Ligand code: NAP
């Protein structure tokens with residue numbers, strides 16, 4: 435077991451009160467690290483350091499091109515350490531090593547590379563206003579940014595938050611999730627090694643209350659970027675209102691994954707398994723509501739269930755493992771409660787619904803791939819985010835009715851459409867209220883494309899060039915080029 439400290443003002447330090455908490459390996463319940471716990475005073479220290487770095491340090495004087503070079507150095511160091519980081523991620527979250535090494539780490543490296551290139555391509559515009567004026571805009575960094583992230587993709591979420599903010603010239607205080615603080619602290623170490631100036635990046639593990647709340651309500655934080663549940667997202671917005679912080683939110687989902695009667699089932703079956711069971715369903719965009727056309731319902735479901743039964747559950751450090759444990763005992767309990775709710779609501783459980791009985795898995799927070807059929811779209815299991823390996827299957831025949839059902843939740847994060855008919859695909863893509871639509875694919879989230887939610891799935895778009903709007907302010911500059919311009923009072 436190793437000790438981990440807070441990263442404030444370029445140094446690893448203990449928390450003010452000496453408080454610590456444990457990080458647990460969900461595969462066996464063992465403590466893997468004792469981590470310093472940030473509380474209000476630590477958050478305040480980190481915010482002061484970020485403010486000073488933003489106003490006075492070398493950071494505001496550095497050219498955008500040099501900031502880009504720094505981000506590239508971070509990308510290189512992550513690439514060098516990708517094996518060790520993937521292993522740490524797997525031990526902290528429980529996701530299979532196959533996921534952390536083939537999905538998470540490559541995306542993290544790509545994220546820093548992408549925003550390294552973005553740094554000196556953030557620019558204003560010249561505007562043809564009437565009269566003898568030159569009018570142009572500047573894009574300036576928004577300032578000190580508080581960033582709060584969840585546990586499902588700890589390092590990737592840290593990268594998504596940090597890279598664009600640094601590219602824009604902001605300074606950052608990041609609070610990782612209490613369940614998964616380790617790789618964010620490793621990223622802090624990498625920033626230190628890359629010689630990011632002190633105070634520009636601060637990483638403060640701790641709990642939602644007090645650390646997250648202290649960050650979201652701190653008067654010297656200019657912007658807060660949050661990824662997590664819709665319930666907490668609403669609190670963050672309220673806290674941010676005190677000093678009118680800019681607030682961007684990436685929240686929950688209950689995304690429809692739709693299989694039409696003309697779908698190529700060789701694509702749609704494995705694609706739909708991937709849509710829900712990736713990372714044990716702990717994916718905000720998970721295709722957790724599976725809509726299947728009645729004409730192909732039986733053939734699709736036969737193959738889907740065969741595929742789900744074959745998924746290999748096991749030790750996430752084993753390269754063969756396809757499904758690891760859930761992140762925590764608490765998350766496991768939440769999923770179990772939904773199984774009970776689904777049965778009480780009259781849905782039919784046709785696969786899973788329980789922990790695996792294998793004795794080797796008894797100490798971990800494992801849960802079997804689970805499928806409910808005969809689901810009505812109004813049931814709680816079809817409306818609420820479960821965030822586990824649980825899919826609810828809804829049969830449909832009429833496309834208008836399908837659209838109504840698909841749009842029936844408070845969420846609007848993503849949707850999948852499986853069809854060989856391009857007109858049907860695009861008409862549905864337009865009709866569904868979601869920020870991300872996948873046609874004949876699912877869960878593809880490249881750094882180059884915008885990501886975010888409609889309705890209660892969020893505010894703002896992260897990634898791509900769109901995210902730069904979240905981390906910059908627009909300043910309009912107007913210059914008079916003539917003579918005798920203002921004579922109002924003479
Ligand atoms: P959560 O409970 O909302 O927590 C997210 C983060 O907020 C954690 O760091 C948490 O701290 C912190 N937090 C909790 N209460 C807080 C408060 N009162 N004030 C300030 N911060 C607070 O969500 P979760 O259960 O960890 O994560 C799962 C959720 O995230 C799901 O709903 C999922 O859909 C969503 N998600 C969305 C996206 C997206 O891009 N849209 C991506 C991934 C996940 P602790 O460390 O104490 O937990």
Ligand code: MG
Nearest residue numbers: 457458526613
């Ligand atoms: Mg952990």
